[in-house]
Amino acid sequence: MSFLEIQEVSKSYRSRKGRQTEAVQKVSLSLERGRCLGVVGESGCGKSTLCRMIAGVVRPDSGEIWLEGSSVREKKNRKKIQMVFQNSLDAVNLHLNAGRILSEPLENFFSMSREERRNKTEGLLELVGLSKEDAGKYPKQFSGGQLQRICIARALAAEPELLLLDEPLSSLDVSVQAQLLNLLADLKREFRLTGILVSHDLEAVYYLADELAVMYSGALVETLSDITALDCLRHPYARRLLSVHNGEAGTEQAEGKSLPEERGEACVYASQCPKADGLCFSKSPELSEREDGHKIACHYI
Ligand code: ADP
Numbered sequence: 001m002s003f004l005e006i007q008e009v010s011k012s013y014r015s016r017k018g019r020q021t022e023a024v025q026k027v028s029l030s031l032e033r034g035r036c037l038g039v040v041g042e043s044g045c046g047k048s049t050l051c052r053m054i055a056g057v058v059r060p061d062s063g064e065i066w067l068e069g070s071s072v073r074e075k076k077n078r079k080k081i082q083m084v085f086q087n088s089l090d091a092v093n094l095h096l097n098a099g100r101i102l103s104e105p106l107e108n109f110f111s112m113s114r115e116e117r118r119n120k121t122e123g124l125l126e127l128v129g130l131s132k133e134d135a136g137k138y139p140k141q142f143s144g145g146q147l148q149r150i151c152i153a154r155a156l157a158a159e160p161e162l163l164l165l166d167e168p169l170s171s172l173d174v175s176v177q178a179q180l181l182n183l184l185a186d187l188k189r190e191f192r193l194t195g196i197l198v199s200h201d202l203e204a205v206y207y208l209a210d211e212l213a214v215m216y217s218g219a220l221v222e223t224l225s226d227i228t229a230l231d232c233l234r235h236p237y238a239r240r241l242l243s244v245h246n247g248e249a250g251t252e253q254a255e256g257k258s259l260p261e262e263r264g265e266a267c268v269y270a271s272q273c274p275k276a277d278g279l280c281f282s283k284s285p286e287l288s289e290r291e292d293g294h295k296i297a298c299h300y301i
């Protein structure tokens, strides 16, 4: 069993009108210690739901997620798995200053004297490029980028074994995004972090991650254990992302075709896919290994 093992997890939500959304459909993944997995896919494809299930805060309808052989929902994994969210203002208590925000995980997970906590808090602020004088400032007194640095420091305060980054840069200006990417790359090297970076942006993921998983409509359509081999991507949706990454004009895409036999068993990409035929609308392809470290879910590749 790998360090992190995700076995066929699914999660659906029912809206008040009774419509069912398959947010995550039978996703299986594994990750070894010290590796960083990038998960890309458009908004609404289930990335955050997957993250919350890995963090143990959302219970899958079916399937299970293991960290070093124990379910992520076990209490002992609360310290081990930390998460950084897209919107840092929502993720912090606005009434606590930065020093208090960083002290919380130290109080929860370690037994430290007040003095030790203060030293550790100051060290954490400096680790993420802020100064110890910032400890007295409140969230509203920081820029978005600075506040996201505090959220990263708070996650690191717990000394996690797995760091989940759910679109940590998406709400920031491009120049600030670049600074934070550099910070994350430094931290990853320094602490040999095991991480999952979720983004709708292949660019950021390519910079930071070692491995890649491409999601579409709740399902994985392609995975690569070596992200530098991006040109090997074959799934039509992954190719579409890649052509944007390479700055090419968009590739051929079907105009939302929908055959009458479309049901739950269809390939998640069938209605968008230029190659889709009856088989794709009647049977969902398995994510299967095509060569070492490269899996694709498509009947025709
Ligand atoms: P992403 O992070 O990729 O944008 P999400 O995981 O947030 O995707 O959402 C996947 C799908 O599940 C979306 O259709 C979203 O509307 C739905 N969804 C997510 N969370 C909830 C929830 N708590 N209640 C109802 N529907 C939800």
Ligand code: MG
Pocket (backbone or CB within 6 Å): 047, 048, 049, 166, 167
């Ligand atoms: Mg999300």
